[in-house]
Amino acid sequence: MSVPKSYKAYVAQKDEEGKTTCSLTTRSIETLSQGEVTIKVAYSSLNYKDALSASGNVGVTKHYPHVPGIDAAGEVVASDSSLFSPGDKVLVTGYDLGSNSDGGFAELVRTPASWVVPLPPSITLKESMIFGTAGFTAALCVESLLRNGAAPNKGEVLVTGATGGVGSIAVALLAKEGFSVTASTGKQEVHSMLKNLGATTIINRDTLIVDNDAPLLKSRFQGAIDTVGGKTLETVLRSIALQGSVSACGLVGGNELHLTVFPFILRGVNLQGIDSMHWPMGPRREIWRKLSQEWKLPILESFTTTIGLEQLDEYIQLILGGQIQGRIIVKVNSQS
Ligand SMILES: NC(=O)c1ccc[n+]([C@@H]2O[C@H](COP(=O)([O-])OP(=O)(O)OC[C@H]3O[C@@H](n4cnc5c(N)ncnc54)[C@H](OP(=O)(O)O)[C@@H]3O)[C@@H](O)[C@H]2O)c1
DSSP: OOOOSEEEEEEEEEOTTOOEEEEEEEEEGGGSOSOSEEEEEEEEEEOHHHHHHHTTOTTTOOSSSBOOOSEEEEEEEEESSTTOOTTOEEEEESTTBTTTBOOSSBSEEEEOGGGOEEOOTTSOHHHHHHHHHHHHHHHHHHHHHHHTTOOGGGOOEEEESTTSHHHHHHHHHHHHTTOOEEEEESOSTTHHHHHHHTOSEEEEHHHHOOOSOOSOOOOOEEEEEESSBHHHHHHHHHTEEEEEEEEEOOOTTBSOOOOOSHHHHHSOOEEEEOOSTTOOHHHHHHHHHHHHTTTOOGGGGGGEEEEEGGGHHHHHHHHHTTOOOSEEEEEOSSOO
């Protein structure tokens, strides 16, 4: 496969007043980021972080113009690394892709070989992006709970932000592992979706939050996966049973945490932070193997919306407004 001389990309730019706008632009191949592996992107996916990058959030992206897209799956078209050859099917999630290196919302992407995961044989490029960073992160959260002693016979596990990308896949993976899952959501109309993914109980996100100073609340959950942070995570940590664990990965509801040490020293609660971006390559490949085999989730396809690059503006606004249900994948080129 030859390398095209130009490619289409969804580019975010900042003007002199700091206002960010995005547009579909044809770029020359010289604009690709540094790296050894050039990939023709078949699919990317839309994550909350992409929406932050596309709207000029300097905590995610420092330099503009920039191509967002923290996920990409496609076929290698050129490689200066002995690890990859043209024609290999690969995926990249996290590291610096789409943060300060140009990302997957483009027909071509170039990355260091050390970021590239060979596509496991039992998953398609499209399926890998239905998981994307959201699914990879959900899998890390579930692994962390299991590693810290969670078991189906020990009681309910809570998932917050349950209809979002990470939350919905976390619900499905926990259900697959045999857990009773309580899903916390702010949406009224999606209870059947959460039930189909495997949630046993659904609660309203506002009623979950207990806004008082009590250092501990009644033990309600053996563990939790929290994508929300802030007051939600404060309540969750105060509501975890003896020796329980919380995998915390998100901040859609706030980045502050006001707590006492009592959940940790009186109940032995474990707070495990999850960072999918820098997860090392060996264990990273093992998570992708699992997602392609025992944690494969064909049901996700029915909760996935496929869009084109030209629909990103609209869906970025929806994800920023917390209005997304399930996964949004971006079909970039026609491979699958
Ligand atoms: N640490 C990591 O490695 C890592 C990796 C991936 C994602 N993340 C983070 O995890 C979070 C979720 O990511 P995502 O891609 O799943 O996002 P997403 O698809 O937008 O889902 C977030 C969900 O949170 C809920 N929500 C939205 N606004 C809220 C608010 N103000 N208060 C409480 N809940 C709210 C909504 O679900 P309901 O309506 O069902 O409540 C929403 O669907 C983000 O903060 C993201 O940056 C971290």
